Structures are given as C-alpha cells and as structure tokens.
Amino acid sequence: MVKVKIISDDEVKTIMNGKWLDGLEIIKKSFEYRQNDKIILPEKSSQIFDEDTQNRINCMPSTLLEENVCGVKWVSVFPTNSKINLQTVNGITVISEIETGNPYAIISSSWLTKYRTAGVAALASKYLAKKNNRIIGFIGAGQEARMHFELFKLTHPTIKVCKVSSKTHKSCLNFINEFKDKYKDVEFVTCDDNFEKAIRGSDIIITAISGQQDVLKAKWIDKANFYVHVGGYEDEFDVALKSDKIICDEWNAVKHRGSQTISKMYKAGILKDENIYADLSEIISGKKLGRTDKDRFIYFNSVGMAYEDIMLAKYIYDISENLGKYVEI
Known part of the structure; x- marks a missing residue:
C-alpha cells in the first residue's frame, strides 16, 4: 500500500489564495521546461460524446523530468452543464514520483483548470x-x-x-x-x-x-x-x-x-x-x-497542455502543508 494525499477543490482554492501571480510563474516554468526538452508529452486523448456541443472527457498525461513527477489529468468539459446549473469543467490530477513510480497525490482540477486556462492567456x-x-x-x-x-x-x-x-x-x-x-x-x-x-x-x-x-x-x-x-x-x-x-x-x-x-x-x-x-x-x-x-x-x-496542469498540481501539493488528507491505497 502507498499513502496518497487527496486535496479537494475548496482546499485548492484556499491554497491558491493570494498566490495567483506565483501561479503564473509556475506556469511560465513549465513552458521553459518544454522549450528545453525537459518534458515527456504523450498525446492527449479526447473522447467527444457530442460533436455539436463538444461534451467530452480528456485524458492528459505528462512527465516533468526536472520536477521528478509524472501525472495525468482526467477532466470533463461539458458546455451543456451550464443549462442545468452545473459546472462545465470537472476533473482530477494524479501525480507520481518517477524513482519508484509511486503515486502520492490526487488533486482536484476543476477550479485549477479554469485558473490554468486564464493563467496561460494572462502570461501570454x-x-x-x-x-x-x-x-x-x-x-x-x-x-x-x-x-x-x-x-x-x-x-x-x-x-x-x-x-x-x-x-x-x-x-x-x-x-x-x-x-x-x-x-x-x-x-x-x-x-x-x-x-x-x-x-x-x-x-x-x-x-x-x-x-x-x-x-x-x-x-x-x-x-x-x-x-x-x-x-x-x-x-x-x-x-x-x-x-x-x-x-x-x-x-x-x-x-x-x-x-x-x-x-x-x-x-x-x-x-x-x-x-x-x-x-x-x-x-x-x-x-x-x-x-x-x-x-x-x-x-x-x-x-491546454498537460505539463501546465501537472506543474500546477505539484505546486499545490508542495505548498499544501496541513490541508488535504492522506489515504492508503
């Protein structure tokens, strides 16, 4: 069994409170890694359930070699949810270290996906x-x-x-x-x-x-x-x-x-x-x-590139301190 820390969406928002500009620097670093060939980036897999609405679930893997972390974001994007007063984006990111391959965190990516999307544009x-x-x-x-x-x-x-x-x-x-x-x-x-x-x-x-x-x-x-x-x-x-x-x-x-x-x-x-x-x-x-x-x-x-998401997820984990809870899996 391994211990995995689970961090909820509300905890992610609490952790990021007052750190939005710091988050942009984290996103920037992921682009620097990419330019310097420090990223492994398999193809994103997108399962589209409706071509007209683009309701879909994306599987987005990436490894950040300099950070010793491999991760995958599993995120649903359902634009039609807005019509029934539900979030249009929901997801989680799982991260593992790459020495033994053990997973060590599952982080909600619902709010973080919105932040990342806007953060990349603001950085640009x-x-x-x-x-x-x-x-x-x-x-x-x-x-x-x-x-x-x-x-x-x-x-x-x-x-x-x-x-x-x-x-x-x-x-x-x-x-x-x-x-x-x-x-x-x-x-x-x-x-x-x-x-x-x-x-x-x-x-x-x-x-x-x-x-x-x-x-x-x-x-x-x-x-x-x-x-x-x-x-x-x-x-x-x-x-x-x-x-x-x-x-x-x-x-x-x-x-x-x-x-x-x-x-x-x-x-x-x-x-x-x-x-x-x-x-x-x-x-x-x-x-x-x-x-x-x-x-x-x-x-x-x-x-939206997976390495941006994995970088932010690791950042959240690294500064989470007493937030989140550990479970054995």
Whole structure:
C-alpha cells in the first residue's frame, strides 16, 4: 500500500489564495521546461460524446523530468452543464514520483483548470499585449470569462473598463455583480447579446463561450491589440487572417484539435504551418520576439497542455502543508 494525499477543490482554492501571480510563474516554468526538452508529452486523448456541443472527457498525461513527477489529468468539459446549473469543467490530477513510480497525490482540477486556462492567456499577454490597456471586452460571461477578467486585471492594473456580453442579460448581471464591489476602479458595461458593442473600442478582447459559432466578427476589431481565443469555434476566419501574428501554446496540438477556429482553417487549407508565428514557449525563452512596434493585432490561441496542469498540481501539493488528507491505497 502507498499513502496518497487527496486535496479537494475548496482546499485548492484556499491554497491558491493570494498566490495567483506565483501561479503564473509556475506556469511560465513549465513552458521553459518544454522549450528545453525537459518534458515527456504523450498525446492527449479526447473522447467527444457530442460533436455539436463538444461534451467530452480528456485524458492528459505528462512527465516533468526536472520536477521528478509524472501525472495525468482526467477532466470533463461539458458546455451543456451550464443549462442545468452545473459546472462545465470537472476533473482530477494524479501525480507520481518517477524513482519508484509511486503515486502520492490526487488533486482536484476543476477550479485549477479554469485558473490554468486564464493563467496561460494572462502570461501570454505580458509578451503579446500592449502596455497600458484600458478597456477589456468579453463575449461570454461564465466562470471562465470571470477568471480571465480577474487575472487580466491583476496583470494589467490599468484596465478601467470591462464590457461584458452574453446570450442572456442575467449572465451579464451575474458577472458584474460578482466584481462591482471588489473592483471599484472598474466601470462595468452590460452589453447583453450585443457582441459588437463589447468588442468595438476594446484594447483586449476575449471570447470565452466554448461554442461552435463564429460570434466574433473581424470588422468589429477596431482598437484591439490582443485577442484571446479560449474555447472552440467562436470567431470567423477573417479574425485570424486580420492578425499580424498568430501564437499558440502549442500549434502542433491545436492543429489536430479540430474544433477550434484556426484548426478548422488548417484543415480547410486556409492556414499552413508557416502562418503560425510561434509557440508560447518560444516567446518566453526569447527564441522568438513577442510584440514589436510593427504589430497592431495579435491572435492568441491555447488548447491546454498537460505539463501546465501537472506543474500546477505539484505546486499545490508542495505548498499544501496541513490541508488535504492522506489515504492508503
């Protein structure tokens, strides 16, 4: 038998309280490991139960050689859960050491997945967005959009206006009511289902809808310098074609995803490998430049890589102290 520490979702949130910026550094380190060939990364396995909704369960393994840890994240992504007032993302991460192979922790990854997704985008924005951004615009007002707002406000404190659009007025109000007292220096603008209103005039734009509709139109992008594509097919092809640079967490994973906008463009022959400027690890390592003075609009697309999740899970375990409980298995 071995002892395994189990850390719940509430305990993960408690552990991460006040450590959100530290978490971004942990994510950054995982990209540095990747660029320096310190990662083993088998292919992600995704079981899709509905092509239209993209309800799915993902199995995401990876080994971080420098950290002496091998792990796997088992995560469900069910966009339809929002209609029945359930979380859309639920998962766990199991980690083992690689000297004897013993597992030593099972960590809830439900909240952590939302943090990681937004954290990768916020980290990328340090290299790819302009400075002194004032207005951020959202299509989507759910939990992922909210996590993105908090992390972008943390990394871009100059943000003073947040425009929120969604299919329903209620979801916009829920977003704003969650933050209006906490961020008194921010003016929140309810755009309801007028997506164009949320996008026009915004410096940073984010689509967080896990949808399969091209709700973002290229002609609306007038002031935006940085676009974060969070989910599936949510922007028309002309958005990517309008950009000066397209950057992914890992293009090789994105192009085989199938459900994301630029992966659809790749399969249709509209985008080729040479049209993708860089992976984020190349930007972080300095192998390629991030934003330059010549760049007006940069498109960022992430698919979510297992090594980011394993790195965060180990970090949670390492600083968990008296939280969590041990069981023998």
